[in-house]
Amino acid sequence: MITELIAIINKNLRRLLRSKTSSLIILIGPLLLIGIIGLAFNKTGLFGIQIGVFSETKNDLVNSVLEKIDTEEFKMVMEESKQKCILGVEDGRTHLCLIFPPEINSTSNIEFHVDYSRLSLVFTLLNVISTKFNQQSSEMSMDLTKQLLEKVQETSKTLGDNANLITTLKENARILGDKLSTTVDSIENLGIDTDLSQFNVTLLRSQTEQNKVIIGDYEESVSTQIDESLVQLEKIKQMVIVAREDVRNRKKTTENLKESVDWAYEKQLCFAQQTEDLTPYLDDSEALNEKLLTLNNPTCSFLYTAQKNADESLETLETTEEQLNQLLIDIQKAKVELSEFKDESTFVFEAANTQLDTAIETFGTIETSVEGAKTQLENINSAKQTLSSDLSSANQLINENMLTFNTIEGIFSNIQNSISDMSIITPESIIRPFSTQIKPLKTKMKMLDYFFPSLIVLVVMFVSVLLASTLVMKEKETSAYFRNFITPANNFFFTLGNYLTTLLIAGVQISIVIIIAATMFKINPGANLGSLIVLVLLVITLFSFLGIIIGNLLRNEETTTLTAIILSVIMFMFSSMIIPIESMSPKIAGFARINPFVISEEVLRKAIIFNRGFFELGGSITILLIELIVLFGLTIVTFKVAKKQAEE
Amino acid sequence: MQPIISFQNVFKQFRDQNVLKGINFNIYQGELFGLIGKSGAGKTTLLRSLIGFYKVDSGKILYKGKEVTHNLKEIKQLFGFGTQDNCFYQELTCAENMRYFGKLYRLPKKRIEQNIERLLKLVGLWEFKNQIANEMSGGMQRRLDLACALIHDPKILILDEPTTGLDPTLRRSMWELIERINLLGITIIISSHLLEEIEQICTKVAMIKSGRILVTGSPDQLKELYSKNEEIHLETFPGRYNIIIATLIKQGAKISYTRQEGHKIVLYVPQAEKALHQILHVLEELNESLLDVDVNKPSLSEVFEAFTGGK
Known part of the structure; x- marks a missing residue:
């Protein structure tokens, strides 16, 4: 079996390499590819x-x-x-x-x-x-x-600085409210609803007219009495004059008496030490006798006491005279005043009469005015109620405003607190509330590093699909196809041989690509070389099977090549190499995600860039293996179909 | 004597078309067996069924009494198959092609090399052993195909239209080669639509038409049994053969049937001498110039035409 397989592979290789152009493409193709791509993408960022x-x-x-x-x-x-x-x-x-x-x-x-x-x-x-x-x-x-x-x-x-303005505003509003309340109360308490009918001006006028008559009578009475008083005052005056003359006489007598006492006092040679006032004892004869017994010279004391009493009497008489003079003056004054009073009362009464006339007239006017006032009062009363109601409303609004002021105050307070509590106070934290930093999972990588797994899959895909399909088709088209089948070799060996040939050539090409990439462009093919080799072989196998299926199904080389290229291009297009899968419609994207190119790229990327081992590749490797099994099954089925076609 | 190969009521159908319809014949050891029939008669199907390439629908194909389909591996080792299509790789050299097929037949390396030398010498290509196949002439390629068919020393060699496309010289050279191979003790089965080829080299012939074997036997036996005419090969100018034949028939000439062969027309007649007189008379009458005329003994082709319904 091995001999046969080796023979088939050897034959395939010889057939491919027999042409110098083919040999060059197979060997130099990968060199050129990695060389050009390496030089082109062995840098970071964009250029030019x-x-x-x-x-x-x-x-x-x-x-x-x-x-x-x-x-x-x-x-x-x-x-x-x-x-x-x-x-x-x-x-x-x-x-x-x-x-x-x-x-x-x-x-x-x-x-x-x-x-x-x-x-x-x-x-x-x-x-x-x-x-x-x-x-x-x-x-x-x-x-x-x-x-x-x-x-x-x-x-x-x-x-913060103007927070008290609100407080002032509130206080003013409160005061205003209070004043309004008071005003409302005042307005409500206004006796505007007074019954003007109580003002009986007509009666008042009538009474005034009667009073005018009474006053006229009173005027006459007053005048008579004043005249009588004047007469009586004159009589009193005369009597006072008589009394004053009598006082003046008594005074003269007393002055004479005193002169006699003064003379006796001098004649007695009384000294001041020999005298004592006996006045306090005059009313008590015993006390006076006892006193006299004690005195050196009782006559002097008597003379002294008489002298003193005479002075007192003179003084009293002078006072009485003065009082009588004053009385006369007062009487005269009273007479003048009474005359004046009489004149005044006459004037007053005349004025009163005039006033009363005027009052009567005024009462008439008032009567008319009261009627007007009644109407006015009614209007005022109505206006009062309206005003009261409006003021109550205003007061209510002020109360509401108070609530609003409280709310505003609260809002202002909250705003202030919020501003104070603001944790984001730097422009940086607002412009970038959270800082993003794009950190590549692998650092210091060039574009070629990222592109490298895709490059490998790209090379593998085109080489494997095209080579495998071409090998199958070349085999089918050669007349030796029949001779192969009449040999004892198992028929499936030829498919296996084609697959192994593809695997060998694609493997060699990928090896060249990896070696050049690693040596010339310092691309790290991943830490786990064993896994990488296995994965590359699996990927080559996957695409080889695809190529073999195409070759088995189609009937000539041109359509096979065209189909292989179209299929490869479709797989390439429906990967994320040009347009991200995520930008496709969900259904198509679903298919694209199981696209062998995408799956292969994913496993190789994980292995090369993230150094994942074979068993660390998760679902991707499972999908890859499932696709491999499916494609292997299809390879066998299509091989049988192709053989049947060849037989016919 | 037990036949080495025996077809027993073999039927084969492709899609709705019956290609083989009850084939019955035997081939014996050492025979150079010719299978003659027109294109589409079922020759290739029959031969490919013989080596198990096609599985027959019914009937049996026996090799030494054993059904070939039950012993395919053995059958494949015993049978060699040469085709009209040169079943080898054009990009490989003679030796590489033979080495490749030798390995597929699981021959030891040494034996492969020996056989390469022996067979290439046999077919006259030893000097060209390292020449790329597609750089060789048609005859050389056909001989290489023959060598490839013989690489595993088969007991039976099947040649399907081995001289198709070859010029007469190469064809004769090929016939000689086939005879030499046959002399080596290898039973050869040749299919061809060239009656001359079969007549020249085959020891036994089977005629096939529309999937049925019409007759089998040696060429001489068949000619003896089935030929009643002589052949007149006629070439005239301007060569209005349809008018010539119509005039001959109108004038009472007895013509069994005719066939055109290049610029010539072949007339099968019971009495050639009488027919020649009538032909010359008609040619003169029709102003046809006689360029060439030849009278032959009856050949296998006449028998073939008789069975396949030619004119």
Whole structure:
């Protein structure tokens, strides 16, 4: 069996390698592939991207954005117009067209014009450019946010400083409310509802007229009595004059008596030491005798006491005279006053009469006015009720305003507290509430490192599918096909031989690719070389089976090659190599996820980039193995179909 | 004598078409057996069924009394098969092709090398052993195919249209080669639609038509039994053979049937001498110039035509 298989493989290899061109392609193809790809992608980032820029106005903001972008990766091409800028992308002269609006603000947009037909480039380009714009935008936002935060802090401070305004406002409102309440009470207590009918002005006028008559009578009586009083006063005056004359006489007598006493006192030679006032004893004869017994000279004391009494009497008489003089003056004054009173009363009565006339007249007027006042009062009463109601409403509103003021005060307080409690107080934490840092799972990797697993699968897929299908078809098309089947060799050996040949060639090619990648481009093929070899063999097997199935089913080399290429391209297209699977419709994406290319890429990526061992590949390896089993089954079935076709 | 191969009421159908319809004949050891029939008669199907490539629907194909389908591995070791399609790889050299097939027959390396030398010398290609097959001429390729068919020293060699496409010289050379091989003791079964070829080299012939064996026997036996005419090979100018034949029949000439062979027409007639007179007269009448005329003894082709319904 081994001999036969080796013979088949040997034959296949000889057939393939017999052509120098084929040999070169098989051996040099992988070298060229890895060489070109390695040189092309053995770097990070983009290179030589031309960006067309059009800006109507050039300001610092535009310049700062352009400076941010203008790096080694990107070359700026200033365009004359918007149309030329867009045309540049269409013509392929530039990769992207940037159009700045006349004014950059929050409502204006910076336009990116990209050619989405360049799928492989456009997303990477947009990602890089957007990142740069976002950086610039973040910086601008940072400044604006800083200003915003400063304003917020200022607001908080202003709120704190002016919190008492609300309190004042509340107090004023409270006072106003109280005053309104009082006013309402006052208004309600206003006796506006007084019954004006109580004002009986007519009666008053009648009484006034009667009073006028009474006053007239009284005037006459008063005048008579005043006249009589004047007469009586005159009589009293005369009597007082007589009394005054009598006092004056008594005074003269007393003065004479005194002169006699003074003379006796001098004649007696009385000294001051020899005298004592006996007046207190005059009313008690015994006390007076006892006193006299004690005195040196009782006559002097008597004379002294008489002298003193005479002085007192004189003094009394002078006082009485003065009083009588005063009485006369008063009587005269009274007479004058009575005359004046009489005149005045006459005037008063005349005035009173005039007043009463006027009053009577006024009462008439008042009578009319009261009637008007009644109406006015009714109006006022109505207005009072309205006013009272309005004032009550106003008061209620003020009370409500008080609640509102409380709410506002609470809100202001909350705002202040919220501002105080703000934990995010730096512009950075607002612009970037959480910081993101894209950390590659593997660091310091070049594009080729990431691309390498896909490259291997790509090479394996195209080589295996094309080679296996070509081998089967070449075998079917050769006349030796029949001779193979009439030999004792098991028929399936030829399929197995084709598979092993494909495995060998693809294996050699992948080995060349890996060795060159590892030595020349320092690509790490993964720590677990054993797993990698097994996986590569499985992937080659998978695609070889696909190729064999195609070869078995089809009937000529051209359609086989075409089908193999189309199938490979479909698998390639429905992977994430050009367009992410996630951008496909869910149903198609579901199929795409079990696409042998995708599964193979996944297992190799895990093995190469993440150094996963064979048994650490999870579901991917299971799917791969299931697909292998299914394809193996299909290989056998299609081989039998092909043999049957050949027989016919 | 027990036949080495025996077809017993063999039927084979492809899709709805019956290709073999009750085939019965025997082949004996050492025979050079010819199977003659027109294209589509079932020759190739019959031969491929013999080596087990096709499984027959009913009937038996016996090799030394054993059914071939039950002993396919042995049968494949015993049978060699040469085709009209050169069943080898054009990209390989003569030796590489033979070495490859030798290994598939599980021959020891030494024996393979010996057989390569022996067979290439036998077919006259030893000097070209390292020449790529597609760089060789058609005759050489056919001989290489023969060598490939013999690499495992088969007891029976089946040759399906072995000289198709070869010029007469190469064809004769091939016939000689086949005879030499047969002389080595190998039973040979040849299928061909060239009656001359079968007549020249085969010791026994079976005629097949529409999946049925019409007759079997040696060429001489068949000619003796079934030939009643002589052949007149006629070439004229401008060569209005249809008018010539129609005029001959109109004038009472006895023509069994005719067939065109290149620029010539072959007339099968019971009495060639009488027919020749009538032909010359008609040619003169029709202003046809006689370019060539030849009268032959009856051949196997006449028998074949008789059985297959030719004119």
